[in-house]
Amino acid sequence: MEPKLTSIDNYTFSYSGEVTIPQAPPEFKSGFIGIIGRPNVGKSTLMNQLIGQKIAITSPVAQTTRNRLRGILTTPEAQLIFVDTPGIHKPHHQLGEVLVQNAKIAIESVDVVLFVVDGSAVCGAGDRFIADLLIRSQTSVILGVNKIDQQAADSKVIDESYEQLAQSHEWPIVKFSAKTGAGLPELQQILVEHLETGPLYYPPDLVTDQPERFIMGELIREQILLLTREEVPHSVAIAIDQVEETPTITRVLATIHVERDSQKGILIGKGGSMLKAVGSAAREQIQKLISGKVYLELFVKVQPKWRHSRVSLAELGYRVEE
Numbered sequence: 001m002e003p004k005l006t007s008i009d010n011y012t013f014s015y016s017g018e019v020t021i022p023q024a025p026p027e028f029k030s031g032f033i034g035i036i037g038r039p040n041v042g043k044s045t046l047m048n049q050l051i052g053q054k055i056a057i058t059s060p061v062a063q064t065t066r067n068r069l070r071g072i073l074t075t076p077e078a079q080l081i082f083v084d085t086p087g088i089h090k091p092h093h094q095l096g097e098v099l100v101q102n103a104k105i106a107i108e109s110v111d112v113v114l115f116v117v118d119g120s121a122v123c124g125a126g127d128r129f130i131a132d133l134l135i136r137s138q139t140s141v142i143l144g145v146n147k148i149d150q151q152a153a154d155s156k157v158i159d160e161s162y163e164q165l166a167q168s169h170e171w172p173i174v175k176f177s178a179k180t181g182a183g184l185p186e187l188q189q190i191l192v193e194h195l196e197t198g199p200l201y202y203p204p205d206l207v208t209d210q211p212e213r214f215i216m217g218e219l220i221r222e223q224i225l226l227l228t229r230e231e232v233p234h235s236v237a238i239a240i241d242q243v244e245e246t247p248t249i250t251r252v253l254a255t256i257h258v259e260r261d262s263q264k265g266i267l268i269g270k271g272g273s274m275l276k277a278v279g280s281a282a283r284e285q286i287q288k289l290i291s292g293k294v295y296l297e298l299f300v301k302v303q304p305k306w307r308h309s310r311v312s313l314a315e316l317g318y319r320v321e322e
C-alpha cells in the first residue's frame, strides 16, 4: 500500500487553529460508519483495506484494538469516515470495561453501523448479544459477513445462520473478504447508499484523525502481539516518550509498560533478543508509516496492575471517549 498523507500532524493550521477544508460538491454524501463486532472478526483489517492504508493494527490475538480509531475514505462522490472499535466481549478488568464501553458509545454516535461477523464460523452467542445491543439503538445496521475466503466448500449452515439473523432484523447483508478484497466494492457501494448528503468533514487526502505518535505506539504493540504469547500481549501498553525529527532520521523513544517482572523478562528475552526482534520489526513498520528513516529505542517498565486502575489507564491513553 502506497502511503498517503497519514494524519492530522501533516497539516498546516491557520491562525484560528482550523484546517481549511474544501467545500463539497452538491449531492456529495458523507457520514460516520461504526465498525462493530466481536473480537477477531476482522474489523481493523477491513478498515485498512477500505481506506487503502495501514493505520489500524491487526493480529490473531483477540482484543487487539483498544481505542476508537477513525479511518477516512474520500472518493469523488462521498466521504466515508470509518470508526474502528474494540471487539465487544465480556470484560475481565477495567481495561476491558473501558474498551467495551467505548464500542457501545460508538454505536450511538455514528450514522450507520457495519456489524461485522466471522463468515468462517456459524453465528454464535457473542454475535446475538451484539445484535440485541444494536436493535435497542436507532442507528441503521448493515450486516457484514467477513472471511468468506476461509469458508469451506459446504458453508450452507453458516450462510443460513447469518441470513436468518439479517432477516429477523431486516438488515441488508453483504459478504466479503477483508483479506483478499473480494466483495469490498459492493460493500462500499451499499455504505454510500446509506449515507445522507453532507459536507467534507476532513480534508480529502487525510486518512486518519489520529496523530502519527499514536500509530507509532500501536505499531510497536502490534509486534508484541505477534511475537509474544499468553498473558504478555494483553498486559502491554506503549508510551511514546519522544519523537525527534532531523533532516536525515526520526528518533523515536518509547516505553513498554508491563504488569509483572516476569513479563519484563519475557519481553527483553535472552540477551535482549526479544526486545531486539520487536524493535527491528516495529522500526520497519514505522519507517513505512512516515516514509523515512527511523531510529527506535525501546525501554521496558513494570507498572503493577495498570489494567485494573482507572488512573493508570487514563495515563496510558485508555479512557471512556464520550
Ligand SMILES: Nc1nc2c(ncn2[C@@H]2O[C@H](COP(=O)(O)OP(=O)(O)OP(=O)(O)O)[C@@H](O)[C@H]2O)c(=O)[nH]1
Pocket: 037, 038, 039, 040, 041, 042, 043, 044, 045, 046, 057, 058, 059, 060, 061, 062, 063, 064, 065, 066, 085, 086, 087, 088, 146, 147, 148, 149, 150, 176, 177, 178, 179, 180
Ligand atoms: N482468512 C481471513 N482472515 C482475516 C480476514 N480478515 C481478517 N482476518 C484475520 O483475522 C485476524 C483478526 O483480524 P483483526 O482485523 O485484528 O480483527 P478485529 O476484529 O479488529 O479484532 P479486535 O481488534 O481484537 O476486536 C487477523 O489474523 C486477520 O489477518 C479475512 O477476510 N479472511
Ligand SMILES: [Mg+2]
Pocket: 043, 044, 045, 057, 058, 064, 065, 084, 085, 086, 087
Ligand atoms: Mg481491531
